[in-house]
Structures are given as C-alpha cells and as structure tokens.
Amino acid sequence: MSDERSTDPDPAADGVTFPALGLRPELVQALTALGYEEPTPIQQEAIPPLVAGRDLLGQAATGTGKTAAFALPVLQRLPAHRTDRAPVAIVLVPTRELAIQVSEALHRYGREIGARVLPVYGGAPIVRQLKGLQSGVDVVVATPGRALDLLQRGSLHLGDVATVVLDEADEMLDMGFAEDLEAILDETPETRQTVLFSATMPRRLDALARRHLDDPVRITIAREKAASGESPRVRQTAYVVPRAAKAAALGRVLDIEAPTAAIVFCRTREEVDTLTETLNGRGYRAEALHGGMSQEQRDRVMGRLRGGTADLLVATDVAARGLDIEQLTHVVNYDVPSAPESYVHRIGRVGRAGREGVAITLAEPREHRMLKTIEKVAGAPITVEKVPTVADLRARRLELTRAALRESLLEDDLERFRAVVETLTDEFDLFEVALAAVKLAHEAGGGTDDDEELPQVTFRPDSGGRPDARGSRGAAPRGGRPAGGPGARLFVGLGREAGIRPGDLVGAITGETGLTGRDIGAIEIHQRFALVEVPEPAADEVVRALRATMIKGRKATVRRDR
Template identity: 85%
Template structure:
C-alpha cells in the first residue's frame, strides 16, 4: 500500500515524497482512512509506530488550504513539551503546501508569544494540558470551532495527574467534534475516559501479534539507549567495536539513508545507500559491491531491502526502533541463517522503552540493553583485533622468510622487546584510534506513576523519590494551594513535569496541607520550577510559588 492508496490530497503527497517517506506504516494504513472520514478512533500503539503521521495527516487532509480564520480547528494534547515540539514540527512539515498554521503551546516558553500567535490566528494547536487550560481560562484559547481533538500518549497524561485538566478542556470543545485517542496501554480509567468522550470509535491495536514459530533466528539482540543527536557518533563507535563482515543499517526515510551513508563514509567505512529513489541499475550496482566485498555497510529503507538475501551478512542495525514489531522480526531474520550466529543492534531513544518491550514480546526473545562503548572500550577492541590477526598469522602463514630479521635483532635486544615492537607496528598499521569523542551515557526514562499517595499526619504526602536524576541537593518549594483547592500529589507532579524539563523521578517529597503544599525539587532546577508554576494554573487556580522559608 502507498500513501496515494490512502486518498491523501496532492499537497500532502508532495510533502511526504519530499521527506522521503515511501510507504505507510501499519498503523497509518489502518488509521488514516477512518480519520479522514471523520470517525472517532481509539488506538493502542507505542512510540515509534508512526502514530504522529497517523493522526496528523487526516487533520491536515480536512483542513481548508490557506485558511484565514483565527480560532483553531484542531487541538492535539500531549504530555510533555518535547513531544509538543516534535508533533508541531511534523504537522508543519506535512502541511507546508497547505499554509497550515501550527502553534506549540507548553510551559517554559514565553506566554506572550503564544498569546500573540493565538490572536493572529492558528489552525492547529499542539499543547500540554496545563498550559492549554491556562490559556483557556485567560480567554486566549478559543475552542468553539474545534473539529478534531487528539489525545496523544493519553495514559502518560493520566499518570502525570492531568485527568481533570483533560476533562475540563474537552468540556469546552463542541459536542460534535471528532475525538482521537492514542495510548501505549489501556488502563481502566483511560477506558472510562474513552467511553465518555468517544462516539462509536474505530479501535486499532498494534503490536499484539505473535511471531511465527521458528521465525526468530539465532541472533544476539542488543539495544543501546542514545539521544537522537548522538546517534551517528554512537553508531560509528558500535560498528568499530563490532567490526561486522557485512551489515545492513535500516533507516526510516530516504533522506536519513543518504545523510547517514555520507556520515559513515566520512568515518572511513565503505557504506552504500539503497532506497526507493534509486533506479534498478543503481540498486544492482550497490548489491554487487556488497556481495563482492568492496562495500561492507548497506544503509537502506525497509522497502528497498525487501527480498535481499546476503550470505555474508553478520549484523542488522535498526538506526531507529522499527515502526512495527513485525518489521523487527523480519529484519533480524536476515542474519543467523544456516546455523550461523548473527547480531541485531537497535539504537533506541530514551522515551522508546515501551516500544522496545513490545518488540521483545513479539520477537519472543530478550533484548539486552547495553551502554554505548567508550573510547577505552574501542581501544581494547582494537587490541583484540590485533591479537586475533597475529594469532591467525602464526597459525597459517609461512613466516620463515622473516626469521633472519628476528634473529638479527635478538643479538641486540631481548626477544620480548622485539615481539612488543612488532605488535606495536602491526597494531598501528590498522590505523590510530582517532575517535576521542565521549558519547553521553543515558538510560530509558523511568515509567511515571500516578504519584497519588495516601494521606498521613501533617497532610497528604508523596514519598521521596528513590533516585532523583543527577542526584545533588534538593530544595523545598512553597505552593499556595492545598487540600481546600482539591490539590493532590499527582496534580503537583503533573504541573512540574508538564511545564519544565523535569521527570516524575526528579520530584521529591510532597506535603499537602489545608491551604498550601510543600514540594521538593532539585536545587539546580528550583528557579525554573518557581517561574514555570507561577506562569501556569494548578487545577485551574493561580498559586503563589516561592522557596520555602522554613
């Protein structure tokens, strides 16, 4: 199936072609047609399945080109400001030819600029719930013409304490709107929200299918958690350590294939690109170089690599977490054939933990999460390769013609010293380790829980976080709303994580009293949290926020 088969308008097809997208992912194939018709939809899908395009393209499909009215016609609610930026950028790229006016709305950005943009007129607002409710209460965000509301990563928004904010926002939108809800999990309270606000929804669940018996080959499966900006350097380092005979690196788009191929060639690898934008003659030449050993890396899209069977293939690399678990199983099936060992490597971003867990279940095998190799690891690996090369030479080569050199040198030097000098020369002949860039070591973002704690003496309490990221000193903040305003620990956690760069793990103990609350945050982020909470609403109320004087 192609994007043309989904009936998308020419402006969107042009944008997708320019971005290098070749075919819709499974969730896009299932979601785009009913959404374009105006149906409500309940989708269970994790990050990396292509769900952003699955709801963005239908929103833009129904948008009048170069619209001039001021109030927005679509609202996308997301749990974090990072996701708000990501979704708004995607909508802007897809809707460029339509003149789509997309505004990301989140805490930490100047509210004056957001107010000015809303006054000028927008088509789609992508917002965190706290800031959306703040703008709604100010009268700046008008929802009377909203035709579509999307709740993206809805389970995470509930976990962050945004349940009442979501209800308040939805109550301000027209009753006949289209409602779209995407979630990685479907807890009972989310199902209840869906029953209240969705009308006869189309239901889509992705990633539940089981792999066919025997489909998963003999493959060592590894994942590395890498920030997006560090992926090219991390991939180069991993390949240096793994030293594959031949490898396929899978990318999502043609653009990414071309860019990564250039980067890898600049690093000294013999890499070839393969994607749908190439002629059959070009593709045949690339495959000939790979099979002939003059190329060692093939950087490809799924579509272009279909049906490839490369006997010497030792490694498959997922540069991004695959868009569907089934794609992962098919990719790793290319190595480990005929009883040989193979290696499957996946570069995952910190927020893609759930998707990787889903893939593990479908693939029926654990995926070991390892740290990106350090410079020291790389140097140790190069020494191993030198040792292996020397051992092979000792076992297989005719070395007699070099005996006179060694015998002459041992008249002057110790035999061990002669051997050390020879090993040094052999090691340096492979090239120096000129990669001294330290790649940031990160981990998966912890799953946020609802942070709802039982009441105790002195007020409702949230236990101190087990390990605030980064460690260091904590500061207690005074927040001028408490039990009288219906405040719970989850409301404060949600407000802080939604309006700043902190996660739930960063928030320490919380005490909620009758008319105020006390919350611990890292000292390094205290001023940011104070400013963010002063600029937003907590359960629809403005609150005095300052460092605790006690």
C-alpha cells in the first residue's frame, strides 16, 4: 500500500536544509553556489524517498520547485564522472521548452560530478542529438515523440535506465502521447524507479500510474504554499464581456493593469494572429506564438519577450506549454478555457517564488457555469468585476502620469529645463506652467480622452441545466456534430491497418490546433483510412496541421472528404 502525504509545510520553520535531506556534498555545493538556501515543500517531501529508491507520484503545480525535487535524486544516484555510453535516467516532458529548462537545471546541479545531460526534442536537427547519444550520456531529457523516434532508429538504448521521470504527465496525455509513453516505458527495465509529477490528476493519469508505479509514495503539495516557502499571490479576476467587445475590453483592462509582461491565451491560431494585429494597432508591443510557426520563429519571439522589446505574448495553449518567463506578471484568458485543468496550468505561470501575479479571464455572458467549475478545480475564488469605464481609464492614466512625474522629480537632473520654466513664469503663473507640462506629459503617454464606453453586461441565468459548462477534456460524442457549429468532414489516409483509434485523431488535432475534444464531431475508422468531422471554420487549419505532424509515428494524407 502506498504512502500518502498531503502537505503545505514551511521549510524555514522546520529548519530543514539540503544536507539534511541526505544529498551528496557535490550537489549541496552546487546548490549553495546557485544561491539555494533551503528546500521547497515538494523538495523536502520528495527527495528522501527518491534517494531511497522509492517510486513516487507527486501532484504539484508549476513553480513549486519540482524540477529540483526529481533532478537532485537522479544525480544523487549517478556515479561521479561515469564513462558508460547508455543513459541511466530518462526524463520525459511535454515540450521542447521544458526539455531545455530541465536539461539546464540538471547540468547546473550536476556540474561537480561531471553529469552528461542531453536534451532531445523535435524541431531541432536530429543529427546533433544522435552524435550526443553516440558520445555517451548519463541523463536524457526528451519529448515523447523524439524519444520514440530515436528508439525506433536504434540510437537510444534504455536497457541500463535506473530511473524514469514523467514530468507534467497530464500535459503529455492531453497532447496525445499516451501510447508513446507506454512504448517508451516498455523499453526500460522492470526494476527501474518510476517518478511521475503532474499539476492535476485526471482519472486516466491515475490509471497510468497504477500500471507502471510500484508501491509509490504519493505527495500532494498545496499550491498556496508552493514556492520557496512563500505564498504565491495570484489575484484571479473575471470580466463579463460580449464577444464583439472583447478586443476593446482587453485593451481597456491592459491599460488599467499595466503589466510588465503578459501572456494572452487564445483558442485558435487564427484568433492569435488577429488579436496580435489588433493589439499592435492599438499601440501595444504584442507577439504571436502558435503551432503554425517554425521553431526559429518561436525562438525569436521568446527572445524579444525576454529582452523587453515585446511585453505581450498572444499564444495558444499548445505553443505556450512549458514556457518559463521570469518577468511575467499577468496571464489573460481571452476565452474561458474549455477545461479547468488548462486554467490551472495557465495561472501557474505567474505568482511564482512568492512574486505577485494576476490571472484575468474574459467571460461571455453564457459562461457562468464554466467559470464556477473552474473555481472548484482551481480551489480559489475568481472575482467577477465590471469592465473598466472611461472614467476608470482616465483616472488610471492620470495616476500613471503622476507616478512618472514623481519619479522624474526624485531621480532626474532637471536643471537644464530651469531656463524654460523661468522664461514662462515671466508671463504665466507657475502653477499654470506646471499644469501645461502635466497635460503634455499625460498626452505623450497616451492619455487621450477619446475612448468610448463599453457595454456592461452580466452572466445569463443558468438555463434549465443545459450543459453550458464543459467540465472535462473529453471528446464530444463520436456520433454528434462538432460543438463549433456546421461541420466539415476530413479524410485521413490512415486507418485500422495502421492501428489508428479515435483517440489518436483527437489527440493529434487538439495537440496541433486550438480545438478541444468537444469541438470534434463524428469519427469513422475504416481499414485504410479514417473520416473525422471538425468545425467548418477550422477545417483548413486542421488539414494543414495534420499534414505537418505524425499520427502514431506515420505521415498521413489529409484532405477534405470529397
């Protein structure tokens, strides 16, 4: 029977240190050099059983310090300056960005013991990754698709693996990697240690854990005490907005909030591109990020955001998974997420390490019940507020002008402007000169008064128990019409002969587009082909996305059904 622990301890209060967790001196030295003083709750709870070789099932949100929680025990069990070529540990993650992040962490922690860490992921030259495996590696950090590709090529050998880590396992299942994970785990020894971390614990993930984990220690870390012993302070707010007024309402809210950096989540690539263009037209520095962009384009976008030349990232869930942006202060849901777990993942990107964060959702009047479902899953109230009025906006702009003037008075060298003021005071009162200067500063900062009032609406009453709330990621009934309206039927040139199942098509479509399982209609699997119904407006996008990806490791002919 597995151990179960649910905790939100304060490590500082207990005086727990990294040496007390039984870590080897080289690792403690590396942590000290990096400025780590004490373990977070997930590290305090997870490291001792992992060092002891136990399997572990951990539920913890983004930002809890779980990377170090599994990375340090992996390195603890690694012989110093090992020379064998085959890896002894593999870490599976959902995205390229997270693979790089985890790989960098393992490299920093394991530098003193000469740990050889290799990230392998799609969207990068496979030749370089093949050379890295041939040269010898201790820990492989991989996305499931690329790991399976390397296994099938005979280049990745997992016979010596002692530890397997599934990080953000729920995300990997949502992206359609269930069968890939099973295939990879089958290639590892039965005696391995298996570690699974997830922000949420859906039923199918629990089933995966029961199949592959042996008497695991179960740990649940409350998000309220997630990072560095400090409470993440995430203010969660929703505004009720008619769809036609959403772009204007978003601009109004951004003006009021004045984020340092923000991610705005949209459902589809088309919505991302349209909204990015609209926001740039309104004077914001916005960048788009979605699955239709090449990896080089994505890297450039992230470089501009991290470098401060952009302050808004408009993205789909798929493109933004695994991103870690230190200066991020706001997350905006342009639409209410179709699954509560998506909301949990999104807001986990702010309020990290004790920093303040804001999560904003633009909800349509009919989405009251969905928002209530999200509140229950997130375990925190979402305050519903009115869209800021023109008066609110003017007051906020004046406040920003006053703050900028105060900062200038405190810090700037103003002496060179004295002659201008003295000349004007010969003709005007000093107070009037100051008023004119404030007016010019205010207008230069965008403080014009030509805004129009936006409609103030409220949620519609629940209508006879109709299922407006889409409380799970489950697909629509396979015999029904897609939720997005009139459907288009697509031909996919793979069928039962290739082992294709409805879940494979749902996973491929939701993983590469902004559609959810509920948006997909009837699916027919024939011997050599399949037919799938999707919303007509998204049909061409789905065709392009499926042509550019692999379904169960194979390329497929995809077109509209004739």
